[in-house]
Amino acid sequence: MKILFATAPGYGLTLPIIPLVWAARAAGHEVLLATAAEVAEASAGAGLPVSDVFPHRDVWQDLVASVTGDDTDEAAMPEEYRLARRGNGPFALFTATMTEGTIEAGRAFGAELVVTTSDHATGMLTAAALGVPVLEVGNRVSWSMRDIDWRTGHQDMSGEDEVTRVMREKLGIGQAIARPIARIDPRAPSMGGLHPQDEHPDERDGVPWWPMQFVPYNGGAVLPEWALYRPERPRIAVTLGTVVPSVNGVSSLAAVLAGLGGMDVEVVLAAGTADLSELGELPANVRSVGFLPLSAFLPSCSAIVHHGGSGTTAAPLFYGIPQLILPGFADNPVSAQRVVDRGVGLSHDPATVDADAVRSMVQRLLTEDSFGKAAAEVRAEMAAQPSPASVLARAVEALNRRL
Missing domain, CATH: 3.40.50.2000 (Glycogen Phosphorylase B;)
Incomplete structure (x- = not known):
């Protein structure tokens, strides 16, 4: 056919x-x-x-x-x-x-x-x-x-x-x-x-x-060696997808990276081709990878911070990863609300978020068992x-x- x-x-x-x-x-x-x-x-x-x-x-x-x-x-x-x-x-x-x-x-x-x-x-x-x-x-x-x-x-x-x-x-x-x-x-x-x-x-x-x-598909890539291993400290994925940087720029990343930079975590920043120059020097625990498919390293992550794009929301659900959403526009707020209602993550207005709020919310995702438990339940639903x-x-x- x-x-x-x-x-x-x-x-x-x-x-x-x-x-x-x-x-x-x-x-x-x-x-x-x-x-x-x-x-x-x-x-x-x-x-x-x-x-x-x-x-x-x-x-x-x-x-x-x-x-x-x-x-x-x-x-x-x-x-x-x-x-x-x-x-x-x-x-x-x-x-x-x-x-x-x-x-x-x-x-x-x-x-x-x-x-x-x-x-x-x-x-x-x-x-x-x-x-x-x-x-x-x-x-x-x-x-x-x-x-x-x-x-x-x-x-x-x-x-x-x-x-x-x-x-x-x-x-x-x-x-x-x-x-x-x-x-x-x-x-x-x-x-x-x-x-x-x-x-x-x-x-x-x-x-x-x-x-x-x-089934998540985010593109293909030759994987860097580090992506194949789970790190000694929690790995946090950060991305704004492909649309938000084109429309709104990357200013919302400043608070995210400042918050995560003060934590004992490894941060993987997947910002594609976005211009990050306005962010200045990145914290020492941030690995900027440009474009790297989420499915390449999400399995080794403990949480993800993102903009609420539908594909970006669904991929961590597939892998059972708790998420923090800073929703942009379009259906991003809908995705964020679904995540919060199901208990698989948290959400905050990107216009008012600061480093302390990011640090506090990510810490909750890493330490409160309810988020991981709910994410695992959704992962099992999807697999069935x-x-x-x-x-x-x-x-x-x-x-x-x-x-």
Whole structure:
């Protein structure tokens, strides 16, 4: 079977479903991943055939510019592009820029099934345009970022936005609707997800929901030797992900590093390509590693401090690691609240956090047994969920019954 995977061009929007693409390929299916910007190259690095469906501009940089107020001249842009850039966050922009190319890629590939993330309206529009079934996959602790305001965290379940309706008309899709085979929920049961025995149809449209085990994928790397060993003193991971530094800079790291610098711990700072010069000299117990996949060293960590990105929240859950979240924007506050409510970590407003607060909260994560116990429980829940391979096989079986 030929399966088109359609994802939005953010690391946290694409990497969570790479294991599902691997499962399809390992099962003998032909696969093609349709995405854009630097995530296209990153996905190719995961060993996948990739179509860059919007190679003409860097849509991710356009997104950052629209959020930071550094917009470029819109005069030469299509109507839907200008409309999307003035709208609520990135997802309308992705719909405007990526839908036509994704449909073209799917048609040329001969896609028989579209698998798309719940954030990405382009995937649903592509399945509708091609007249093929679709499998919708959640990639967030909050289920779908598309329902959350990029800046405020406010949830909006109003349905298709204006840009989606414009693209339907422009591309001749009309009112065609792609009916999902199922909606795949990778969340731990106690954090909003499904128990295998609790599978149920969606009350809105009767589409079944299936649970799936979250498998972390953060990229590949040649591991440094130290990452293979658990250190003598607690190892603390620190990251702001890929989006927060682009939008808000790294100033929130100052309090984190000052707090951790005064503790008897080893700190691994994974800040990617972010400019850390404003932080000055780093504390002696901080190891700055640039980009190093979290899955490379999280198993040897005792805690993690991060921004609340959904993938960054889910990875320590998979490994049973307590976490401190300093939530940024978008769904970051939702992730933080889920972590606090489940008892697997703590949260604090990054605008008011200081070194003493960081030190106190991390000390609690290291010394209070309840956090580690809750994290271990969630890890066990996730391990009991159906694997991506079994979910993919189930979807193909359901599709074959339709034919």
